[in-house]
């Protein structure tokens with residue numbers, strides 16, 4: 001049976017300070033052990049250019065976030081062996097999960113970290129968070145190490161790592177709606193993440209640039 005899903009237009013842009021309360025709210029919905037508000041403020045102030053949110057354009061609603069850091073300086077990260085790219089916070093609103101948004105956020109942060117010169121990216125995951133472990137595995141991460149009692153409540157941590165030097169193609173669930181240039185009709189379109197702006201299409205023939213509009217693939 002063929003089912004056409006409702007259209008979902010998503011844009012990814014940098015997080016702003018005023019977005020933090022909604023980002024925190026998603027964190028409360030998405031995690032069984034949510035992060036503290038202060039963590040969002042820390043990482044935001046540390047590297048605002050490495051924080052991104054996904055927005056449902058039609059409902060003007062923030063539906064996911066990723067906070068990334070290039071060259072983190074915290075001493076405790078030695079335990080996780082983190083050297084350059086690090087993702088301390090990522091989640092998608094449960095109402096919007098499994099529709100490719102997590103993949104889109106990850107592609108954006110990887111592109112950002114790569115642009116800063118990061119050679120790899122690491123994340124820590126709770127050992128019982130099998131959904132997230134599966135997600136990281138699907139998008140090209142590998143287990144780097146296990147750290148006993150990593151979390152304050154005694155749970156073990158799994159450090160996952162991805163090499164940013166070899167680009168791994170990820171099958172996107174969301175497909176860009178435009179297949180040809182909206183101005184000259186050419187099929188030479190590249191997708192770009194210009195930081196501080198939305199994800200863009202750029203026509204290689206006439207040079208015009210416009211925001212990507214995504215729609216869900218028909219299942």
Ligand SMILES: CC(C)(COP(=O)(O)OP(=O)(O)OC[C@H]1O[C@@H](n2cnc3c(N)ncnc32)[C@H](O)[C@@H]1OP(=O)(O)O)[C@@H](O)C(=O)NCCC(=O)NCCS
Pocket residue numbers: 030031090091092093096097098099100101102103104123124125126129130131132134135136138139
């Ligand atoms: C992990 C998370 C960010 C994934 O976001 P998402 O938008 O659902 O991810 P995507 O739709 O892009 O999924 C990408 C792939 O991972 C798989 N995946 C995602 N969540 C999964 C889950 N809970 N269980 C198994 N597989 C999962 C998807 O099926 C998809 O694989 P496919 O292309 O073969 O179908 C989201 O589930 C979440 O916010 N979880 C709670 C917070 C959390 O655990 N964050 C990580 C902490 S380290």
Ligand SMILES: [Zn+2]
Pocket residue numbers: 181182183184185186203204205206207208
């Ligand atoms: Zn053109």
